[in-house]
Every structure is written in C-alpha cells, then in structure tokens.
Amino acid sequence: MTMTVLTVDDSRTMREMLRLALAGEGYRVVQAEDGVHGLEVLANEDPTVIVTDINMPRMDGFAFIEEVRSDPRHRATPILVLTTESDAEKKARARMAGATGWIVKPFNPAKLVDAIRRVAA
Amino acid sequence: MDPLAAIRETFFQECEEQLAELEAGLLAMEEGDTDPETINAVFRAVHSIKGGAGAFSLEALIRFAHVFETAMDEMRSGRLAPSPDVLKTLLRAADVLADLVRAAHDGDPSDDARSAALVDELKALSPDAEDGEGGEEDWGDFEFTPVGAPDAAAPAGSGWRIAFKPRADLYAKANEAALVLRELGRLGEITVTLDAGALPLLPDLDPEAAYLAWTIDLAADVAETAVREVFEYVDGDCELDIRPLAAAGEPDSSEATPEAFAAAPTFDVAALIASVQSTAGGAASPDLPAQSPSADPSPTTPARKTEQAPAAAAAAGATIRVDLERVDRLIDLVGELVINQAMLSQRVMEAGFARASNVAMGLDELEQLTREIQDSVMAIRAQPVKSVFQRMPRLVREVAAMTGKPVRLITEGEGTEVDKTVIERLADPLTHMIRNAIDHGLESPEARAAAGKSAEGTVRLTAAHRSGRIVIEVADDGGGINRARVKAIAVERGLIAAEATLSDEEVDSLIFMPGFSTASEVSDISGRGVGMDVVRRSIQSLGGRISIASRPGLGSTFTMSLPLTLAVLDGMVVSVAGQTLVAPITAIVETLQPKPGDVHGLGGDARVIAIRDTYTPLIDVGLALGYRAESLPAGQGVALLIEGEGGARAAILVDAIQGQRQVVIKSLEANYGQVPGVAAATILGDGRVALILDIDTIVAVSRGADSTRAEKRKAAAG
Numbered sequence: 001m002t003m004t005v006l007t008v009d010d011s012r013t014m015r016e017m018l019r020l021a022l023a024g025e026g027y028r029v030v031q032a033e034d035g036v037h038g039l040e041v042l043a044n045e046d047p048t049v050i051v052t053d054i055n056m057p058r059m060d061g062f063a064f065i066e067e068v069r070s071d072p073r074h075r076a077t078p079i080l081v082l083t084t085e086s087d088a089e090k091k092a093r094a095r096m097a098g099a100t101g102w103i104v105k106p107f108n109p110a111k112l113v114d115a116i117r118r119v120a121a
Numbered sequence: 122m123d124p125l126a127a128i129r130e131t132f133f134q135e136c137e138e139q140l141a142e143l144e145a146g147l148l149a150m151e152e153g154d155t156d157p158e159t160i161n162a163v164f165r166a167v168h169s170i171k172g173g174a175g176a177f178s179l180e181a182l183i184r185f186a187h188v189f190e191t192a193m194d195e196m197r198s199g200r201l202a203p204s205p206d207v208l209k210t211l212l213r214a215a216d217v218l219a220d221l222v223r224a225a226h227d228g229d230p231s232d233d234a235r236s237a238a239l240v241d242e243l244k245a246l247s248p249d250a251e252d253g254e255g256g257e258e259d260w261g262d263f264e265f266t267p268v269g270a271p272d273a274a275a276p277a278g279s280g281w282r283i284a285f286k287p288r289a290d291l292y293a294k295a296n297e298a299a300l301v302l303r304e305l306g307r308l309g310e311i312t313v314t315l316d317a318g319a320l321p322l323l324p325d326l327d328p329e330a331a332y333l334a335w336t337i338d339l340a341a342d343v344a345e346t347a348v349r350e351v352f353e354y355v356d357g358d359c360e361l362d363i364r365p366l367a368a369a370g371e372p373d374s375s376e377a378t379p380e381a382f383a384a385a386p387t388f389d390v391a392a393l394i395a396s397v398q399s400t401a402g403g404a405a406s407p408d409l410p411a412q413s414p415s416a417d418p419s420p421t422t423p424a425r426k427t428e429q430a431p432a433a434a435a436a437a438g439a440t441i442r443v444d445l446e447r448v449d450r451l452i453d454l455v456g457e458l459v460i461n462q463a464m465l466s467q468r469v470m471e472a473g474f475a476r477a478s479n480v481a482m483g484l485d486e487l488e489q490l491t492r493e494i495q496d497s498v499m500a501i502r503a504q505p506v507k508s509v510f511q512r513m514p515r516l517v518r519e520v521a522a523m524t525g526k527p528v529r530l531i532t533e534g535e536g537t538e539v540d541k542t543v544i545e546r547l548a549d550p551l552t553h554m555i556r557n558a559i560d561h562g563l564e565s566p567e568a569r570a571a572a573g574k575s576a577e578g579t580v581r582l583t584a585a586h587r588s589g590r591i592v593i594e595v596a597d598d599g600g601g602i603n604r605a606r607v608k609a610i611a612v613e614r615g616l617i618a619a620e621a622t623l624s625d626e627e628v629d630s631l632i633f634m635p636g637f638s639t640a641s642e643v644s645d646i647s648g649r650g651v652g653m654d655v656v657r658r659s660i661q662s663l664g665g666r667i668s669i670a671s672r673p674g675l676g677s678t679f680t681m682s683l684p685l686t687l688a689v690l691d692g693m694v695v696s697v698a699g700q701t702l703v704a705p706i707t708a709i710v711e712t713l714q715p716k717p718g719d720v721h722g723l724g725g726d727a728r729v730i731a732i733r734d735t736y737t738p739l740i741d742v743g744l745a746l747g748y749r750a751e752s753l754p755a756g757q758g759v760a761l762l763i764e765g766e767g768g769a770r771a772a773i774l775v776d777a778i779q780g781q782r783q784v785v786i787k788s789l790e791a792n793y794g795q796v797p798g799v800a801a802a803t804i805l806g807d808g809r810v811a812l813i814l815d816i817d818t819i820v821a822v823s824r825g826a827d828s829t830r831a832e833k834r835k836a837a838a839g
Contacts, residue, residue, distance in 0.1 A: 010165070010169070011169045011172060011173060012131055012134075013128060013131050013132040013135050013169075013172075013173040013176070014169075014172060014173065014176075016127075017128055017176055055161070055164070055165050055168060056165075057158075057162070057165070075293075077295055078295040078296070079294075079295065095358075098293065098294050098295075100294050100295045100296050100354060101296070101353070101354035102354075105175055105176070106175035106176045106178075118354065119295065119297070119300060119354065120300075
C-alpha cells in the first residue's frame with residue numbers, strides 16, 4: 001500500500017525538496033503551507049506520517065502538533081519535526097507538543113526516509 | 122530540467138521573496154513596528170534562506186545567514202532591542218545577504234571582506250548569544266547529531282544489554298515500541314525478552330497506560346551512540362538502561378531466538394487486542410507494540426477510505442506558476458482573435474446587414490466578449506510595481522551613505538499593477554532618477570537647515586492608475602531646479618542660443634536633452650541632468666512620457682506616464698496620401714481642421730499653425746515619411762495637436778481621420794527592421810497592415826532640431 005506523507009512547510013523550496021525525496025521513494029506526498037493549511041488538509045487526508053516545519057506564519061509547528069494530537073483521528077499519526085536548529089529547547093518543545101521525532105535540515109533523501117521508517121510501521 | 126536544478130531555481134525565486142519580506146519587516150521595525158510577528162517574520166525569512174542554502178551546500182550563504190539568524194533570534198527573545206542603530210546594521214546585513222544570494226545564484230565570487238565585516242558587526246550586537254550547536258565554523262557537520270551520551274568505546278566483540286520500559290508519553294507521541302525494537306534489530310542480532318509482569322487484570326487495564334517492558338540483548342559490535350541513536354526519539358519517554366553485555370552477563374541462549382522477537386509480542390498483543398476490543402468497546406490500547414498506527418481500529422477513525430479523498434486540491438495553493446511563454450502565446454492568439462473579430466465585423470457591415478439585425482447584434486456581443494478576454498489575458502501579465510519599488514530602499518540607503526545626506530524614502534501605491542515587461546524595464550530609469558533625486562535634488566543637511574528644512578530629505582515614490590495608464594512619480598523636497606545654471610550649461614553646450622527666451626518649463630525640460638550633461642559633470646551640477654536623456658529614452662521606448670515640475674526651494678517632481686501593456690494601443694486611424702496609418706491616442710491633445718489663414722510658411726518646408734494664441738510647428742506626415750513630395754495645401758487635411766515629452770507641442774497634418782480603435786501591436790523590427798518615424802505595425806479590420814507612427818521621432822526629424830538626437834533616439838529605440 002502506498003504510504004502518504006503530509007509535509008507542512010512554508011518554504012516552497014523545502015516542500016519541493018521533500019516531495020522530490022519522498023516521491024522518489026514511492027511515497028504519496030500531500031503538501032500544506034502552514035499549520036492552518038495542514039489542518040485543512042488533514043480534514044480529508046489520513047497520512048501515514050506527517051513531516052512539519054516549526055516556524056511558520058499563521059500557525060507554527062508546535063500549535064499544529066498540539067491540534068493534530070487533540071484530534072482522535074490523528075492522535076496516533078507519527079509527526080516528524082523539521083528543524084535546522086539542533087537546538088535542544090526546540091526539540092523539547094516539539095516533543096512536549098507531541099512530536100514523534102525530528103529531522104535536522106539539511107537532510108538527504110536517505111536520512112529523511114530513514115527517519116520516516118523509524119516512526120512508521 | 123533536472124528536478125534538483127528546478128528546485129534550486131525555486132529556492133532562488135523564493136529567496137528573492139524572502140529578501141523582500143526581510144527588508145519590508147526591518148523597515149517596518151525602523152518605523153516603530155515592534156509586533157512580535159514582524160520580528161518573527163524577519164527571523165523566518167533569514168531562517169528559510171539558511172535552510173534552503175543548507176540543502177544546496179551554499180556555504181558562504183549558510184554562514185552569513187546563520188549569524189544573521191542568531192542576531193534575529195536574540196531580538197525575537199527580547200535580548201536585543203530593535204534600536205535605530207541595530208536596525209541600520211540589520212538592514213545592511215540584509216543587503217549583504219541579498220548580494221550573497223545573487224552571488225550564489227550566478228556562481229559569482231562573493232564579497233568576503235564585506236560579509237566578514239558585517240558578521241563581526243552582527244556578532245557584536247549580541248556578544249553573549251550562543252552560536253548554536255557546532256557553531257558556524259564546522260557547519261558542514263550539522264546533520265543528525267545524536268543527542269545521546271558521549272561515545273563510549275565499544276566493547277570489542279561483545280554487545281549491549283538494553284533495558285527498555287516505555288512510559289505512556291512514548292505512545293502519546295505516536296512512537297511505537299515495536300518500531301524501536303525493529304531498529305535495534307537492524308544493528309545486529311537481538312534477543313528480546315518481554316516483561317509483562319506489570320500488566321493488570323483486564324478490568325483494571327487503562328488503555329492509555331504503558332505496562333510492558335523489554336530487555337534486549339544486542340549481539341553486535343557497535344558503538345553505544347549507535348544504540349542510543351535508536352532511542353533518540355523516545356529518550357525521556359521511557360526508562361532506558363544500556364550497558365555492555367560483558368558487564369551484564371552472557372546472554373541466555375535458552376531465551377527466544379531473534380526471530381522470536383517479532384512473534385513473541387505479537388502473540389500477546391493479538392490476544393490483548395481481542396480482549397480489549399471486546400471489553401472496552403474497541404478502544405485500542407496504545408500499549409500494543411506490534412500494532413501499526415495505520416491499522417488502528419479506533420472507533421473514531423472511519424477506516425482508511427479517505428486515502429482516495431480528493432485532497433490534492435486542498436494541498437494546492439491559490440496561485441499557479443505558468444511559463445511566461447505560454448501566457449505570451451495566449452496574448453498573441455487573443456490579439457489574432459481581436460483582429461479577426463474586427464475583420465468579421467467589417468465584412469458584415471459591408472454585406473449590408475442592418476445594425477439591429479441578429480447578425481450585427483451577435484457580433485456586438487462577440488466584440489464585447491473579445492474585449493473582456495483581452496483585458497483578462499492582459500491582466501495575467503500584470504504585476505504590482507512592488508517588485509521594483511522594493512529595490513529602492515536599499516538604493517536610497519546606499520546613495521544616502523555615499524552622499525552623506527540623511528534620506529527618508531516614502532513609497533505609495535506599491536500594489537498598482539502594470540505589465541511585467543514594463544515593470545522589468547522600469548528598474549533602470551527609476552534607479553537613475555532616485556539616485557539623481559538624492560545626489561542632485563536634495564541639498565546637504567547644512568543647506569537644508571539654513572533653509573529651515575528638516576535635515577532629513579524626503580524622496581517620495583508613488584504609483585497610481587490614471588486614465589488607463591500607470592503614472593509613477595519621483596518627488597524630492599530639495600532645492601528644485603537651478604534654472605540659471607541649467608540654462609547656462611545648455612548655452613555652453615550649444616543646445617540653445619544664448620539669447621533664447623525660454624519658459625520655466627522649457628528650461629526644466631532642457632535636462633532631458635542628449636548632451637546636456639556628461640558623467641564628468643556629476644558632482645559639479647547643483648541642478649539635475651545626469652543622464653536624464655537616457656531615462657527619457659527608456660521611458661519612451663515603453664510608450665511612455667516623462668515630465669518634470671520643479672519649484673525653487675521646494676523640490677522637483679518627475680512624472681512618468683506609461684501604458685499598462687505593450688501589446689495593445691489605443692490608436693487614431695488616419696489616412697495620409699492614400700495610406701492608412703495609426704497615431705497613438707495618448708500623444709494626441711486635440712484635433713482640429715486648420716483654416717487656410719491659420720497656416721504660415723517659415724521658408725522651406727517649415728510651417729506653423731496658429732492655435733488660439735500660439736504658433737505651433739505644423740508637420741505634414743506624408744512629407745515627413747516620404748509619401749508625397751509636397752505638403753498638403755494650407756487649409757486641407759486635419760491637424761493632430763500632440764504633446765511631446767516636456768510639454769513641447771507640435772501639430773501633425775494628416776489627410777483625414779478614419780476613426781479610433783484599439784490595435785494589436787506587431788513588432789516591425791522583428792519582422793522587417795527599424796524605420797525612423799514608425800514605431801510598429803498593426804493589422805486592421807480589413808486585413809491590411811497599417812503602420813503605427815512614432816510621433817516624437819517624426820517631430821524631431823522634421824524640425825531638424827538636432828539630427829544627432831534622432832540618430833540617438835533611433836539607436837535607443839532599437
């Protein structure tokens with residue numbers, strides 16, 4: 001079965017990078033531009049994994065994760081946080097919000113797929 | 122295109138957007154906007170550029186963006202106040218960042234000295250700021266840093282015993298114990314023992330709680346960091362103990378085989394699922410390692426039918442990117458449609474259909490629709506002038522720094538839309554004019570103080586739509602044109618006779634004349650004039666006009682009026698010596714039928730026409746373009762009073778006016794070549810080609826005012 005990955009990032013470059021990396025590995029990719037958009041997409045999608053940026057306009061990654069976790073439909077969906085910072089505080093906040101894991105940018109496709117494999121069955 | 126190269130282009134496009142946002146944010150902060158979201162937007166812009174640069178290993182860009190980002194992070198967290206001095210540094214850093222982006226894009230070497238200087242300044246802003254993990258020096262090493270303990274030497278030839286007891290938090294974050302075990306299994310042979318001792322009786326079972334624990338013996342010669350890395354995501358949400366197997370004792374070979382690891386918990390779990398579902402109404406326990414999240418039979422999850430939901434639409438944004446070529450092809454086709462529609466209308470009229478006939482009325486509707494399609498298609502190419510305007514603050518900063526004059530730039534009407542080509546070709550003239558406004562328009566702070574003005578000069582850049590054109594103004598509050606000086610220079614250069622009597626407007630317009638100034642005069646002239654002829658030519662080549670209004674002591678305003686599109690033109694269709702020609706309506710002030718007594722010869726071919734109180738040169742188009750050898754007799758034909766740049770008027774004489782219509786411009790140069798006096802061509806309703814007049818050139822050439830002027834214009838128009 002094709003696994004679907006929802007990517008949430010305000011950077012078009014990053015969205016395209018993610019799509020390129022994931023589509024090449026056979027994932028189906030759906031995209032959102034920020035947290036609000038991500039929640040809208042989730043209304044019609046049930047992705048296997050969510051990959052989200054943290055700092056985004058309108059709704060940041062932390063709030064987005066909390067919203068996803070409070071939705072019974074997606075509370076068990078693994079969420080990976082994208083971050084350029086290896087900042088411990090960011091990770092801690094993301095985890096507190098309910099993030100499953102993280103991917104440090106810049107990533108290569110192998111690293112990304114590896115991270116997804118680690119959280120998705 | 123290689124997909125990565127395409128993304129690289131996307132990155133640089135996005136960089137330009139981020140840079141614009143960055144600058145806009147910093148400028149807003151300079152104006153006193155301290156909204157956290159403004160600061161955050163600036164941070165985000167720098168952050169995004171760094172992130173993308175990282176993906177493409179653009180080292181110089183990454184390093185600089187990192188230091189910039191650190192400073193913005195300090196500001197975001199309130200440790201660095203956005204004082205005017207700090208913002209000045211940040212604005213200059215934004216300029217350097219923009220240069221680095223462009224250097225990276227073009228593969229040019231970056232100005233390392235300049236960025237190094239700014240790096241020092243940025244660091245000085247927040248000396249205590251932590252430079253992030255790894256720092257900028259070893260940025261290359263910034264992928265996936267394990268958060269585990271320092272690397273302990275791997276016990277040779279042995280392995281690890283891992284005690285792993287998840288807490289409920291682990292499952293609440295959608296981590297799965299089974300996946301962690303699977304990852305461990307990738308490191309080497311593992312022996313797993315499940316401790317289900319804490320599992321309560323079913324009535325006491327909390328489906329959200331964690332009861333299971335595992336002991337894993339990993340028989341692999343791997344470093345402890347590699348083992349800890351497996352637990353990276355769950356560290357803190359579980360009890361974890363990792364120690365060398367040698368110290369923990371030999372693995373008990375009587376325990377389950379590695380293959381049993383998958384089977385053992387699954388067995389228990391299958392039973393658990395069954396019992397939990399039957400008793401707890403189907404609520405799934407999170408404590409079920411082998412259960413995949415996608416198979417979660419939670420009652421609130423309506424299975425996975427949503428997989429097929431048409432959410433692709435939701436994921437797409439409200440805008441699409443289209444190849445410009447396709448748009449231009451569409452515009453071309455619509456142009457053909459307009460021409461065809463006009464031809465059809467004409468044929469129908471010729472065929473004798475009544476105005477009220479069904480055919481004619483249907484055609485009217487078609488014409489209406491065609492026009493709407495045309496407008497809509499043109500709108501696709503329209504873009505806000507913002508993209509040009511937003512380059513100006515930086516220019517102002519730089520020129521202000523060079524000249525030592527404090528300048529405030531005010532922009533208005535950034536959202537005004539105009540054709541993309543017009544926008545692209547506006548950048549150079551605008552740059553020129555703004556530079557002039559500061560360099561030559563504004564006085565020194567001392568002179569301003571002496572004149573009772575604020576030390577800070579103001580340059581105002583505005584755009585607005587006015588009667589189907591875009592009007593852009595560059596105004597300064599400087600000293601205005603020094604007319605005596607301008608006149609003296611014009612006389613010195615032989616542009617005007619020493620005894621010439623000129624109105625103020627005419628004097629001001631002298632600065633647009635070629636040869637008025639040269640680059641060497643830049644610093645001498647207290648008035649204006651550096652390269653304004655070049656500016657005027659660029660504006661003219663866009664079908665625009667430029668004029669100046671200046672008030673001594675109060676400043677000068679340059680006004681440019683440009684067509685919204687370069688694809689169509691409102692034209693006056695005229696006949697000249699049996700030819701059908703089109704004159705751009707924007708150039709025409711009024712039309713009149715000269716009476717014989719109004720026209721006076723000046724010797725040779727030169728004639729003037731009396732219009733109300735003034736004499737205006739009268740130019741016979743047929744003569745000017747060589748369609749006839751003799752002028753029309755006085756009193757015949759129709760005169761079109763036209764206004765050139767700078768307000769100079771002339772009247773051009775044609776045989777008759779056929780009507781007004783919008784015509785689709787077809788380049789003559791692309792299909793034939795440059796012809797003086799002819800700007801382009803179009804196809805009329807009857808299918809004939811009509812030339813579109815370049816009125817300014819016709820006037821200039823006919824007046825013989827300056828033959829080099831015509832030559833230059835010709836060169837510039839080419």
